[in-house]
Amino acid sequence: MVPGSVRLRVMTGVAVLSAAALLLAVVWAARRDTRPGDEPGDMVRVGVVQGQSVPGYLRSARTEMAALTDPSAPAVIDTWALISLAGYVDPGRLPGLLDGSAVAQVYARVPLPDVHTPVLRIPATRIPGDVAAGMLDAALGRDQEQAEYLQLSRRLRGDPTSDERARQAYETAARTAGAEAAAFRSFCACVFAAVVRAAPAGLAGIAARAGVRAVDPAPEVHRLDRTEFRPPLPEQVGTVPPEPSSAPVPTGTSGIASGTSAPILSSLGVAVSSASPVGAVPGSAPAAAAPEERAAPP
Numbered sequence: 001m002v003p004g005s006v007r008l009r010v011m012t013g014v015a016v017l018s019a020a021a022l023l024l025a026v027v028w029a030a031r032r033d034t035r036p037g038d039e040p041g042d043m044v045r046v047g048v049v050q051g052q053s054v055p056g057y058l059r060s061a062r063t064e065m066a067a068l069t070d071p072s073a074p075a076v077i078d079t080w081a082l083i084s085l086a087g088y089v090d091p092g093r094l095p096g097l098l099d100g101s102a103v104a105q106v107y108a109r110v111p112l113p114d115v116h117t118p119v120l121r122i123p124a125t126r127i128p129g130d131v132a133a134g135m136l137d138a139a140l141g142r143d144q145e146q147a148e149y150l151q152l153s154r155r156l157r158g159d160p161t162s163d164e165r166a167r168q169a170y171e172t173a174a175r176t177a178g179a180e181a182a183a184f185r186s187f188c189a190c191v192f193a194a195v196v197r198a199a200p201a202g203l204a205g206i207a208a209r210a211g212v213r214a215v216d217p218a219p220e221v222h223r224l225d226r227t228e229f230r231p232p233l234p235e236q237v238g239t240v241p242p243e244p245s246s247a248p249v250p251t252g253t254s255g256i257a258s259g260t261s262a263p264i265l266s267s268l269g270v271a272v273s274s275a276s277p278v279g280a281v282p283g284s285a286p287a288a289a290a291p292e293e294r295a296a297p298p
Contacts, residue, residue, distance in 0.1 A: 046082050046218045047230030048240050054232045061216040068217050069200045079219040081203050083194045084231045086213040090189045091128030100205050101196035103127055108190040110183040115176055135184040142181035149174035193231030
């Protein structure tokens with residue numbers, strides 16, 4: 001359990017709970033806790049964290065899905081859910097994988113060999129169009145980073161030994177940024193998770209599709225701006241490793257982000273609409289842009 005994570009407040013007052021409903025409440029309460037004294041609406045965390053077993057998380061998600069779709073469970077109209085994919089996919093594959101749900105956002109990263117590339121969170125109410133637009137925006141950002149790193153490398157003066165180490169770091173960072181820019185610009189197979197809203201039957205349909213690793217229903221989520229989603233990466237099969245904490249390149253000269261890890265937060269703070277068959281989510285507003293969060297993967 002994450003220190004300081006919030007706990008779902010299980011409301012009492014229902015006279016009779018079925019066995020399925022009780023199981024569902026126990027699972028949700030065990031995984032999403034509330035700090036003593038917190039008011040409703042505090043941060044909810046959904047997904048995996050450092051030190052957590054990915055297989056254990058996947059089993060828990062399957063248990064929640066089974067409880068949610070049990071015929072004797074209380075009726076649930078729609079619920080938010082975190083969809084984790086078995087591999088990285090391009091934007092064009094998303095409609096088939098997520099059909100039957102209202103999509104709010106997707107998570108992507110360029111899976112370069114031996115490089116811990118950051119995660120890109122893309123608000124996406126229309127897929128694949130919003131995802132492609134978000135990738136193009138990210139490519140422009142990476143282009144700028146590449147140019148800045150190369151400029152820093154050319155400016156180095158002083159001690160030859162320390163300058164050479166710094167130059168190598170800047171040039172490595174520039175190559176990585178360039179590779180990410182090229183990948184995003186080609187609409188790469190980089191998407192590995194999504195946040196959606198759907199009825200239990202719709203979520204069950206998604207869970208049954210080839211290429212979907214897990215569907216983690218989160219009926220305790222009411223506001224995306226008060227929710228932190230942490231989907232597992234497709235290659236994570238054991239315990240989630242510690243996040244990198246040191247800056248990959250020297251900083252302080254130009255204000256370039258150090259790349260230190262930060263939470264992967266949800267988008268926008270409003271419910272969203274979707275072009276999917278299920279229609280709009282109440283209180284929706286279309287995403288005007290696809291902002292990026294320079295956050296390391298979980």
